[in-house]
Amino acid sequence: MDSKMLSEKPVGVVGAGSFGTAIANILAEKSKVLLYARNESVVDHIEKKGISSGQLLHENVSGSNELEEIASKCDIIFPIVPSSNFRSLIKDFSEYLHPYHILIHGTKGLDVSIQDETQESTKLNRNQVRTMSEIIQDESLVVRVGCLAGPNLARELADKQPAATVVASHFDEVIQAGIRLLRNDRFQVYGSQDLIGVELCGVLKNIIAIASGALSGMGYGENARALLISRGMVEMIYLGRALGGNTEAFIGLAGVGDLVATCSSTLSRNFTVGYRLAQGENLQQITDSMDETAEGINTIRIAKKLTNFYKVRAPILEMLHKVLFENLTVEEALQYLMKYPLNVDIDFL
Amino acid sequence: MAIDGDSYVKKIFDPILPGSKDWPVVQLSKDRKQFIESVINESIKVITAAHADSGSLKEEIEQTRFKETLRVKQNPWNVDPDDDPAFWSGIKARLLKTSNSDIEMHKDSINAILHEIVARYANEIRGNFRPSRYKMTRTIVKFGFKRLLNASRVKGFASIWSNKVTLQDKIQITGEFEQLRTLAKKGTVILVPTHFSNLDSILIGWVIHALGLPPFIYGAGLNLFNIGLFAYFMNSLGAYKVDRRKKNFIYLETLKTYSKMATIKGCHSLFFPGGTRSRSGKIEKKLKLGLLGSAMEAQRHSLQHGGNEEANKVFVVPVVINYHFVLEAPALINNYLQSKGQERYYVENDSFSNSYKILMFLFKFFTKGSDISVSIGKGLDLLGNYVDAEGNSIDKKGRFINVADYFISQGNVTADLQREREYTRMLGEVIVKEFHRNNHVFSSHLAAFTAFEILKKRYSHLDLYDLLRVSKEDSTIGYEEFRNSFEVALQHIYQLNNEGKVGIASHLRGDLNEVIDHGLYNMGMYHSKRPLLKNKQGDLISNDLNTLFYYHNRLSGYGLENAI
Numbered sequence: 001m002d003s004k005m006l007s008e009k010p011v012g013v014v015g016a017g018s019f020g021t022a023i024a025n026i027l028a029e030k031s032k033v034l035l036y037a038r039n040e041s042v043v044d045h046i047e048k049k050g051i052s053s054g055q056l057l058h059e060n061v062s063g064s065n066e067l068e069e070i071a072s073k074c075d076i077i078f079p080i081v082p083s084s085n086f087r088s089l090i091k092d093f094s095e096y097l098h099p100y101h102i103l104i105h106g107t108k109g110l111d112v113s114i115q116d117e118t119q120e121s122t123k124l125n126r127n128q129v130r131t132m133s134e135i136i137q138d139e140s141l142v143v144r145v146g147c148l149a150g151p152n153l154a155r156e157l158a159d160k161q162p163a164a165t166v167v168a169s170h171f172d173e174v175i176q177a178g179i180r181l182l183r184n185d186r187f188q189v190y191g192s193q194d195l196i197g198v199e200l201c202g203v204l205k206n207i208i209a210i211a212s213g214a215l216s217g218m219g220y221g222e223n224a225r226a227l228l229i230s231r232g233m234v235e236m237i238y239l240g241r242a243l244g245g246n247t248e249a250f251i252g253l254a255g256v257g258d259l260v261a262t263c264s265s266t267l268s269r270n271f272t273v274g275y276r277l278a279q280g281e282n283l284q285q286i287t288d289s290m291d292e293t294a295e296g297i298n299t300i301r302i303a304k305k306l307t308n309f310y311k312v313r314a315p316i317l318e319m320l321h322k323v324l325f326e327n328l329t330v331e332e333a334l335q336y337l338m339k340y341p342l343n344v345d346i347d348f349l
Numbered sequence: 350m351a352i353d354g355d356s357y358v359k360k361i362f363d364p365i366l367p368g369s370k371d372w373p374v375v376q377l378s379k380d381r382k383q384f385i386e387s388v389i390n391e392s393i394k395v396i397t398a399a400h401a402d403s404g405s406l407k408e409e410i411e412q413t414r415f416k417e418t419l420r421v422k423q424n425p426w427n428v429d430p431d432d433d434p435a436f437w438s439g440i441k442a443r444l445l446k447t448s449n450s451d452i453e454m455h456k457d458s459i460n461a462i463l464h465e466i467v468a469r470y471a472n473e474i475r476g477n478f479r480p481s482r483y484k485m486t487r488t489i490v491k492f493g494f495k496r497l498l499n500a501s502r503v504k505g506f507a508s509i510w511s512n513k514v515t516l517q518d519k520i521q522i523t524g525e526f527e528q529l530r531t532l533a534k535k536g537t538v539i540l541v542p543t544h545f546s547n548l549d550s551i552l553i554g555w556v557i558h559a560l561g562l563p564p565f566i567y568g569a570g571l572n573l574f575n576i577g578l579f580a581y582f583m584n585s586l587g588a589y590k591v592d593r594r595k596k597n598f599i600y601l602e603t604l605k606t607y608s609k610m611a612t613i614k615g616c617h618s619l620f621f622p623g624g625t626r627s628r629s630g631k632i633e634k635k636l637k638l639g640l641l642g643s644a645m646e647a648q649r650h651s652l653q654h655g656g657n658e659e660a661n662k663v664f665v666v667p668v669v670i671n672y673h674f675v676l677e678a679p680a681l682i683n684n685y686l687q688s689k690g691q692e693r694y695y696v697e698n699d700s701f702s703n704s705y706k707i708l709m710f711l712f713k714f715f716t717k718g719s720d721i722s723v724s725i726g727k728g729l730d731l732l733g734n735y736v737d738a739e740g741n742s743i744d745k746k747g748r749f750i751n752v753a754d755y756f757i758s759q760g761n762v763t764a765d766l767q768r769e770r771e772y773t774r775m776l777g778e779v780i781v782k783e784f785h786r787n788n789h790v791f792s793s794h795l796a797a798f799t800a801f802e803i804l805k806k807r808y809s810h811l812d813l814y815d816l817l818r819v820s821k822e823d824s825t826i827g828y829e830e831f832r833n834s835f836e837v838a839l840q841h842i843y844q845l846n847n848e849g850k851v852g853i854a855s856h857l858r859g860d861l862n863e864v865i866d867h868g869l870y871n872m873g874m875y876h877s878k879r880p881l882l883k884n885k886q887g888d889l890i891s892n893d894l895n896t897l898f899y900y901h902n903r904l905s906g907y908g909l910e911n912a913i
Contacts, residue, residue: 009759075759075760095748098751098754099732099750099751099754099755099757100754100755100757100758141744141750141754143732143755143772143775144768170771171767171768171771172765172767172768173758173765173767173768
């Protein structure tokens, strides 16, 4: 576990989006990093200009276009690609992966494993929905899996502002590897055994981030946001527990921590979606003009079906679903929520 | 009546190892003294490593002594050694001499006390395998069973000397037995059967022999040694003793180390991962992972020190035993109903409590037709991957997997107990899945399931306990209604079978009324109160709803209740 060992094998990062690039730069402070991008021109850009996703790269980062190279040179790999590409990536990757690999992903989305999901079934159960760590185990031989979640806005990480993250895994070994590789004097790393819970935190907070954007788009201030964040967290906990997470994860850094950051940041994609909805644009117009995926949209679609199946009470999610897919206006949705007969504040502790 | 005509072949298997001197278990009993010595030393290493200093070690011993003294007083058994009370009060006296204030000064005497306790445990656990006795027992079992069988099946008393019917007609071995024979040559096999009846140990012992495998060591509940007949079998067949009353850390570690060291030595072993017999009649869902964990450690140990993976590979083979009838069912289910939701100490006192009752059962078993099938599952490696006929681990896409890769960290095989615990948990989940897949549905299981589900639906407003108290009149089920539901359930079972999710006995394929009659005839046929039978009008009644519930439970976990 000494630093000599670390410098021998590079660490892999798969996906050169804004978050992937930011993580690559943090890793590069301690290790050599191989940054994979599917697109050759992006790799070219990394190699020749030392820039990825608009961020200047640390000198320890080099680019690669070959999954095979990543798997053979690296024991520890961070896959950070949009959830819609995640399964196909792991499928392509799996022939090079072995049980000695450690994968710590940073993707905040869900995957629906049934084929004709568009054939509108209104309900989904847990067996039909996979988290990213479950995809890794389904599609490859890798068992030592972890995830990365927390208030980690890529822009601020790139600016080297202080921040912290959670590495969650069933394996202490994976948590320790995450801490060893990521931690530095302005980046704190916490560990958690609740892999599913922490993954769900990252996934579900995107729903509330869209709602937060919508409130801002309506011109409302901090009281409204605080109301949203606290009630939003309750919904996250209800749904998260139905899907196999523990309450503890949601009141930690990856839960409430990430939720506050994402709901307050006007830069986040999910926030932007909500903001523009409130300004009167429709979903089609918004997605057409965004270059990176807003995970929250897909998450709302899946989460709504899950709540139908598990009969979870989630009014915020329900209203957002209506706004996104059923032409309800943000204003109407808000009116409904303000009339919602709330009974108890907290009933899960 | 073949259980599974497709895969069952009656066949005599040659032993895979010709002479008994080649058996690892014989080697083990030859170097027994040395082996026990190594178990003791290794256990002490593990126990000491788990304690920061002599102070906390002393505390551990103190606790053990306290629990043991309590056990001696409150729950003594015939098999307990007479010097138990003296031993533990001796330990107490010696502990008192090691004052807490200057604990490191007494380090040596604390270690000596630990050594003595561990040695006592290790010697108690130790099996007493003797090849000569093993052979004799085998012969008696085979001979006796065969005679009984023929006397009852082939007409006339003189036929007691006939050889027309063999044990293999009663007990059918299906599934991957050829692979099992290969794996036992290639590496170390750990058989993990479901556990429904005390008869299981004898049955599995016979299966191991019938397949030409060398004897397996296995942990048998110490309480079984209370019963003379069992004690004789157990001592002969390489059993080591497991005392469920001793739940202290020192004992459990010694037990696990014993199992680990034997696996490293290449001894095939057998243990019931459910821990005890299923009280509810359900297939085990939660497994006791302790002994599986020691197999995991043994595998890693071999990879660390052996180098040659193939010779040292450990295989796990799940086995499902199917009965129409479990002698202890009424006692087990009552026990389950009483203590549901809380773990309790209980005194073993059921139909298997003495040798006479067991002999009577065996006699009935062989004189009336009630079949047993033993289905041998596909071999697994310790990570739950299937292995091929040659013992190579393969992934879902058919590629070879190197098991050592799972234990490698930064290029080397390393010991990481937390990692291994997690692997063991994952393996446990795979075994549970395999149990359900290898389970063979019998007509009687399905009949019990259907009947009980009909009642559950009829009285959906009642909770389980009230439902079980419904009167006989109110629990009568019209034959038509029963048959219709049975057919729906049966179709569902066929479908699950096609999907590879469950096995079925071949007697399930045939005329519906005959299948139902077969099920009713066989279900709990020796119970004094039949769980399900036809009355004069041809409708179905139950004389014992608890036991009906027990047999019903066998098919829970397949989502079948939604079909009915």
